[in-house]
Amino acid sequence: MRFVIQRDHLLQSVQDVMRAVTSRTTIPILTGIKIVATEEGVTLTGSDSDISIESFIPREEDDKEIVEIKQTGAIVLQAKFFSEIVKKLPTDTVEIDVQNHLQTVIRSGKSEFNLNGLDAEEYPHLPQIAEENLFRVPTDLLKALIRQTVFAVSTSETRPILTGVNWKVENNELTCIATDSHRLALRKALLETEVEGKHNVVIPGKSLTELSKTLDDTAEKVDIVITENQVLFKAKHLLFFSRLLEGNYPDTARLIPNDSKTDVVLNAKEFLHAIDRASLLAREGRNNVVKFSTVEDYAIEVSSNTPEIGKVVEEIQSQSIEGEELKISFSAKYMMDALKALEGSEIQVSFTGAMRPFVIRPMNDDTTLQLILPVRTY
Amino acid sequence: MRFVIQRDHLLQSVQDVMRAVTSRTTIPILTGIKIVATEEGVTLTGSDSDISIESFIPREEDDKEIVEIKQTGAIVLQAKFFSEIVKKLPTDTVEIDVQNHLQTVIRSGKSEFNLNGLDAEEYPHLPQIAEENLFRVPTDLLKALIRQTVFAVSTSETRPILTGVNWKVENNELTCIATDSHRLALRKALLETEVEGKHNVVIPGKSLTELSKTLDDTAEKVDIVITENQVLFKAKHLLFFSRLLEGNYPDTARLIPNDSKTDVVLNAKEFLHAIDRASLLAREGRNNVVKFSTVEDYAIEVSSNTPEIGKVVEEIQSQSIEGEELKISFSAKYMMDALKALEGSEIQVSFTGAMRPFVIRPMNDDTTLQLILPVRTY
Numbered sequence: 001m002r003f004v005i006q007r008d009h010l011l012q013s014v015q016d017v018m019r020a021v022t023s024r025t026t027i028p029i030l031t032g033i034k035i036v037a038t039e040e041g042v043t044l045t046g047s048d049s050d051i052s053i054e055s056f057i058p059r060e061e062d063d064k065e066i067v068e069i070k071q072t073g074a075i076v077l078q079a080k081f082f083s084e085i086v087k088k089l090p091t092d093t094v095e096i097d098v099q100n101h102l103q104t105v106i107r108s109g110k111s112e113f114n115l116n117g118l119d120a121e122e123y124p125h126l127p128q129i130a131e132e133n134l135f136r137v138p139t140d141l142l143k144a145l146i147r148q149t150v151f152a153v154s155t156s157e158t159r160p161i162l163t164g165v166n167w168k169v170e171n172n173e174l175t176c177i178a179t180d181s182h183r184l185a186l187r188k189a190l191l192e193t194e195v196e197g198k199h200n201v202v203i204p205g206k207s208l209t210e211l212s213k214t215l216d217d218t219a220e221k222v223d224i225v226i227t228e229n230q231v232l233f234k235a236k237h238l239l240f241f242s243r244l245l246e247g248n249y250p251d252t253a254r255l256i257p258n259d260s261k262t263d264v265v266l267n268a269k270e271f272l273h274a275i276d277r278a279s280l281l282a283r284e285g286r287n288n289v290v291k292f293s294t295v296e297d298y299a300i301e302v303s304s305n306t307p308e309i310g311k312v313v314e315e316i317q318s319q320s321i322e323g324e325e326l327k328i329s330f331s332a333k334y335m336m337d338a339l340k341a342l343e344g345s346e347i348q349v350s351f352t353g354a355m356r357p358f359v360i361r362p363m364n365d366d367t368t369l370q371l372i373l374p375v376r377t378y
Numbered sequence: 379m380r381f382v383i384q385r386d387h388l389l390q391s392v393q394d395v396m397r398a399v400t401s402r403t404t405i406p407i408l409t410g411i412k413i414v415a416t417e418e419g420v421t422l423t424g425s426d427s428d429i430s431i432e433s434f435i436p437r438e439e440d441d442k443e444i445v446e447i448k449q450t451g452a453i454v455l456q457a458k459f460f461s462e463i464v465k466k467l468p469t470d471t472v473e474i475d476v477q478n479h480l481q482t483v484i485r486s487g488k489s490e491f492n493l494n495g496l497d498a499e500e501y502p503h504l505p506q507i508a509e510e511n512l513f514r515v516p517t518d519l520l521k522a523l524i525r526q527t528v529f530a531v532s533t534s535e536t537r538p539i540l541t542g543v544n545w546k547v548e549n550n551e552l553t554c555i556a557t558d559s560h561r562l563a564l565r566k567a568l569l570e571t572e573v574e575g576k577h578n579v580v581i582p583g584k585s586l587t588e589l590s591k592t593l594d595d596t597a598e599k600v601d602i603v604i605t606e607n608q609v610l611f612k613a614k615h616l617l618f619f620s621r622l623l624e625g626n627y628p629d630t631a632r633l634i635p636n637d638s639k640t641d642v643v644l645n646a647k648e649f650l651h652a653i654d655r656a657s658l659l660a661r662e663g664r665n666n667v668v669k670f671s672t673v674e675d676y677a678i679e680v681s682s683n684t685p686e687i688g689k690v691v692e693e694i695q696s697q698s699i700e701g702e703e704l705k706i707s708f709s710a711k712y713m714m715d716a717l718k719a720l721e722g723s724e725i726q727v728s729f730t731g732a733m734r735p736f737v738i739r740p741m742n743d744d745t746t747l748q749l750i751l752p753v754r755t756y
Contacts, residue, residue: 081658081687088655104688110695111655115688277466277489280459309459310482310493317488 001073017046032076074120153205154180164202207242260350265319279332329377338370379451391433395424410454452498531583532558542580585620638728643697657710716748
């Protein structure tokens with residue numbers, strides 16, 4: 001294998017596939033990046049066996065030559081060293097040249113590296129996925145779907161299924177749900193393409209986080225293919241595979257209350273900052289819990305009190321309060337996470353009593369909701 | 379005590395004095411910030427007993443009111459909470475009001491904090507320093523003096539004196555020297571003011587690092603007063619005290635060779651990047667050591683080789699090589715630290731054989747030098 005490549009294209013691809021590479025793997029060859037040169041271009045692959053990322057660099061793009069293939073072939077190079085080397089090479093073009101015994105020479109200007117390669121034949125094969133039943137989502141919407149739900153997955157392995165996000169496709173609608181059993185995040189989106197059949201799968205939260213980092217904020221479409229145990233995201237020159245979590249995701253529909261007894265409309269940013277300040281003196285005690293109560297003149301009060309340190313009271317003017325008076329306590333962290341995830345400057349918080357889960361929605365937008373379980377303190 | 383203050387001035391002062399505050403102190407009151415309000419303005423103090431920082435906020439500046447003093451007095455507030463609160467307050471002005479029993483109310487807009495204060499009488503007094511024999515250094519020069527030497531102090535406590543920087547004042551010249559016994563950094567500066575007598579002290583490296591962060595990059599002057607066991611840096615509205623290290627600093631003058639056998643002139647940036655790349659494959663083995671050798675046609679070669687991973691050879695064109703041929707090995711990290719510390723695009727490296735310390739100087743600048751001890755490998 002021998003080719004000359006534009007360094008910035010190589011670097012971008014290396015950084016993309018590095019997201020899947022971990023040094024903590026039981027399969028030594030997975031600490032490497034697989035590089036395959038064909039007449040069409042160069043393909044890089046990284047994998048930790050849960051996530052696999054394949055990035056393709058074409059020979060030409062927009063009539064500019066990116067890669068000059070001198071000899072086709074394949075090699076696996078230690079990801080940690082290879083990525084550092086590519087980042088620091090002195091010139092705009094790089095030559096990669098596999099010699100005898102897997103010895104790989106990397107040349108750039110007057111800099112010459114010799115790396116011990118591994119046999120590409122021994123690199124595990126990526127899952128073969130038949131591209132049936134694919135559906136298509138714009139990249140920016142996909143990133144929003146992930147951002148608004150993935151933070152709510154469980155970080156504890158006691159119920160592994162909750163470390164993933166439940167993706168359901170039905171009637172041309174995609175619903176993403178995450179919960180750690182103390183709070184829940186839900187986001188829906190209508191699909192532009194007709195989807196046959198239904199899907200109900202659980203994608204590891206970590207996979208979605210890495211996917212989101214790999215994708216640029218563009219309106220280009222990502223093709224999504226769901227199979228029994230894998231999901232594949234196909235963007236331009238990029239394939240992102242993730243295994244799915246096994247097991248049944250709990251039925252979350254019954255958790256979300258249909259009616260409410262107190263509805264408060266608030267400016268999301270003002271509310272977020274007030275909660276943030278109120279939590280400053282709550283952090284040390286009571287697991288970061290703040291108190292929320294309706295007060296006179298359409299105002300609400302958020303407060304916390306840790307006797308050793310002090311107390312804080314925040315008053316926020318609401319746009320409207322309807323229904324019963326209310327005193328309730330909840331985790332400031334969960335509320336801040338939820339408010340950051342919601343788009344829109346005005347939100348409605350709907351309570352059904354101090355002991356029941358409550359729901360936060362942006363005004364005039366029923367595609368997304370956040371649910372939080374209160375904490376018993378009053 | 380009661381005053382109303384501009385939040386941005388308060389925040390800046392809090393962040394400055396916070397540099398001296400540590401949560402790991404055996405004196406509980408030092409986890410607090412002392413706040414004193416007088417008719418002239420507000421003074422904040424933070425200290426870990428090694429470093430003490432005092433920041434003054436005047437009542438007025440440039441004919442604008444910054445503080446409105448309603449009642450003079452003093453209080454100590456928990457630094458961790460107070461600094462977080464000030465950072466997040468919602469409005470441009472803040473009222474601080476000490477009530478009965480040291481209870482302190484902080485008001486900003488509709489946000490109200492109640493903090494348990496501590497008695498300011500119990501806060502340790504700062505050292506009293508007679509302002510004799512002070513000398514004056516522009517802030518930007520002072521920061522350069524620190525930046526070019528402090529990285530070379532020892533991080534090991536086996537010889538505590540080497541964790542400081544040796545400051546010598548003699549004949550209106552200030553010399554700063556740091557060494558960890560494997561390398562040495564030296565920077566001299568002529569003082570504009572006449573200084574009576576001599577000084578020879580050792581300032582903890584940590585103090586200088588914190589001082590440097592506290593000072594803005596301006597050409598304003600900093601007054602420096604050295605006493606037997608303290609040094610005081612006086613900038614505008616800021617006092618920075620540090621204790622000095624006790625003990626005798628080693629005589630470093632004899633370490634610096636006067637003659638040389640091989641002199642190489644190089645572009646500092648090119649050399650730095652080549653060393654950086656050469657060290658990529660050296661990091662795992664032999665303590666990050668690279669080999670350096672003169673080759674034909676005024677070139678030098680920097681290389682490293684770790685058989686399990688691979689090897690790298692970098693060739694750099696020198697401006698000139700004079701004297702004997704040379705092969706030498708040294709720590710890539712020390713060389714990169716030294717090159718980053720030197721200002722100027724061309725540097726001269728002067729060797730006196732493969733086993734002797736060598737010196738790196740910017741061309742046409744004899745105020746600064748870096749010395750490195752080689753490693754025996756050839």
